[in-house]
Amino acid sequence: MTRRVRNILFIMCDQLRWDYLSCAGHPTLETPNIDRLAARGVRFDRAYVQGPVCGPSRMSYYTGRYVGSHHAIWNFVPLRVGEQTLGDYLRPLGLRVALAGKTHMEPDRPGMERLGLSPQSERGMLVAECGFEPFDRDDGIYPSLFGKRIGTKYCEYLRKRGYEADNPWHDFANSAAGPKGEILSGWSMRYARLPARVRQEDSETPYMTRRAMELIAAQGDKPWCLHLSYIKPHWPYVAPAPYNDMYDEGDILPANRVARERDDMHPVYAAYGKVRESQSFSRDEVRRTVIPTYMGLVKQVDDQLGQLFAFLEKQGRFDDTLIVFTSDHGDYLGDHWLGEKEMFHDVSSKVPMIVYDPDPAADATRGTVDRSLVEAIDLVPTFIEAVGGTPPRHILEGRSLLPLLRGARPASWREAVFSELDYSFREPRLFLDLPVDACRAIMVRDARWKYLHFDGFRPMLFDLEDDPAELVDLGADPAHAKVRDDLAGRIFTWLARLQTRETTPHAAAEGWVEKANKGGILIGQW
């Protein structure tokens, strides 16, 4: 039997909630192209990221390891030199492994220098880019307001198209125009409904889609893994016409929040409620202004994927390409009185996860919804296995999804997923007056419960069967003490089983006794 999968198209949105797709049940946001991918593949309905923040989540996607193992525990915490990534696994299998878009990778520069790795060398460049050839890296957020000229490929492109500015990303793609032509910065959410100062085709999502097509076309029949990583619908919440005006407040979902969530609020949750984005999104005016544009940005992604999929079809790539569509985390958008992400409610920690497998072995599962507990770290082993490699189980902590995709129900599957947060960088630490070493939180979610461990504070607990909207925190309820103990035990076991032997394959441990005896290490011989 010949292997069908030769290429991998790993599509990621940034900050796309699991439920903002029509195939996931959104009542007013139509995403027909993503839905069609789901109809040809499997939609995993319980997929969780390993940390609901860009950097740590992505490093888990790229390393196949929990945040507690790769240690890039928040944005701007560099990934330690020596951590292996997707590129380290797929390149030796003959694939070009390239990036179009965002990774949020922060290189471990002191570590590289210590080991003599120059970022200018090919090896050093790959280490600095967490294994991706940066065909077009664009992390998408260029906040500098200090007049520094931004030199990304996208900014160069904008300038070539006539959008001249030191920071055209900000001044054109992520700002609107006022009545007198003045720049209204997208950093202020009040302008979200105004159109961006770029034409639709020059905005970020279409630009990056075209870049992906260029690479795929140039690659011809040579195998590739392309990480197409859109920055949108991440803030600044600014969309070009017509997407800024495609939805209005009548189209948005009501906020999933109730007053009683604020009674006896968990201290860390309460601290997150105090940050600016939570305060803003707790106001209806903000939701009414921002969410229609957020929806427009998702719609734009869907339209662009329609073009990309048509292109792939024409190139014959649907026959030999495994395609994943996912996100790095969600967006509270005012649910639970919060903005942004970081905390662990489903709107933040759960993501869309659609996998299309061209192999005929996957025909039986096409169009199905799989409710297995899936983690972001499952993609690396899935990719390796799909192109014929063997996932190194002494390093990777995820499980290949191929058996699920190909209808071979594994004898056992994981019983819980885990996600982590270190909030030491953020305001909540200051509100709570904590040292930076005491800001770790860990989520475990099993078939029924979601339990959140907070260092130094009581846990939170949700019954996802009785309370799927996660409105009732049972973390201090005496009737649930036993459930909490059991779930804390799950976290204990998980912590104690994080990989600790990355330099030694299992076989070396398994074969040691025989080897030592043969080698003449005769300990205890009389």
Place this chain on the structure above:
Amino acid sequence: MTRRVRNILFIMCDQLRWDYLSCAGHPTLETPNIDRLAARGVRFDRAYVQGPVCGPSRMSYYTGRYVGSHHAIWNFVPLRVGEQTLGDYLRPLGLRVALAGKTHMEPDRPGMERLGLSPQSERGMLVAECGFEPFDRDDGIYPSLFGKRIGTKYCEYLRKRGYEADNPWHDFANSAAGPKGEILSGWSMRYARLPARVRQEDSETPYMTRRAMELIAAQGDKPWCLHLSYIKPHWPYVAPAPYNDMYDEGDILPANRVARERDDMHPVYAAYGKVRESQSFSRDEVRRTVIPTYMGLVKQVDDQLGQLFAFLEKQGRFDDTLIVFTSDHGDYLGDHWLGEKEMFHDVSSKVPMIVYDPDPAADATRGTVDRSLVEAIDLVPTFIEAVGGTPPRHILEGRSLLPLLRGARPASWREAVFSELDYSFREPRLFLDLPVDACRAIMVRDARWKYLHFDGFRPMLFDLEDDPAELVDLGADPAHAKVRDDLAGRIFTWLARLQTRETTPHAAAEGWVEKANKGGILIGQW
């Protein structure tokens, strides 16, 4: 005030129990030279290693990090490329950091190759030697019986001295002679009382002591950190004359074991009881034969240290050298029906720890016994601080002992120590029919209790106040459920607080909110 400490002499024995020194109370083994060091410094009476096995223990000593952080979790599990060690910290402070003796370091060769680090380059050599310049590396165990010629400096030395063999380490230094001159291998403990086939001055301990003196003399006034790391009294239990015959069975301590330890024995403990070394040491004949020689080997170390200390005195090095005397773990020698180490009774996990600090600030503590809970990982920050550096607390997990040495009682000190084991390589895993991923054990010891967590099995518990000999396992006693819960909670907290931000100093987290606002990341602004 001028800083007095310019040099560091870091002396380690291998497999030396905490209680086989006269200053620690051994009734028949006199160690006057080590005792004199204790009289000039501080003897820490509750010092624990982070893993009672050579490799993991040493990697904790050299990295200043728990085994669960550095991941060299058993012998022959390479230390991941990128882990920083003593040399990385002390060399930039101007010290030559060199090794005479054993480290048990196993380089991460695939990791080095991946990053383009050649073991032939200086940088690569230091990575491969966990940061030590291998002035004379000798790991001491050369078991190969297949006629491979051993080429260590010590073996070359032996050959020069007329001990000609492919493996003179084995054939001369660690074997005895039979009545017809035949080689009686030290691998068989029955020959322990016979003298080694080398003269005393050509055996391992004096050889390495002389090497240390050569380096120190050559260094003159240039600052250095020397790791003098003796292989003895580690097996093969063979001593040169007169040390083979210095003690007899009348001098040995009675075995610390009672029949009731075998009632309702913990499964992992029971499995360790079945291995060859435990079976052997459970026989009185073995103890009577081996322990006198073990004592002789300790005595030889003490005699050699007497010479070394006299040399240091003459060179003026007692004025400016911080001296540590310790061990990488103990030796059961039949206590608790076990041989070797690995399990967590004090004879295995607790070590001698004597620190001499030449600074006058330490005068008040000279000759004292400090009962603070101390860990092997405390040495790296102690050394850094002693020579004027700042221990990086986002990487290191130990605490500098300088405040204790200099009589400034810190406001708080740790309340518990931790030690770890992964027995996946060993027979007990086979006896218990476990997968290699389920063989982790974790010890916590606080002021009163010692609690052992075993993945998949009940815990063990000892009350060190009521039962300092650790003969009564309370791990299944219903009356102690609450104590066990509390101690399991300590391990949980410890696991959840292992370092996860090694690439980012605390200040970066502490300063982030201000930096982000200044930089124009205006999340949630209306």
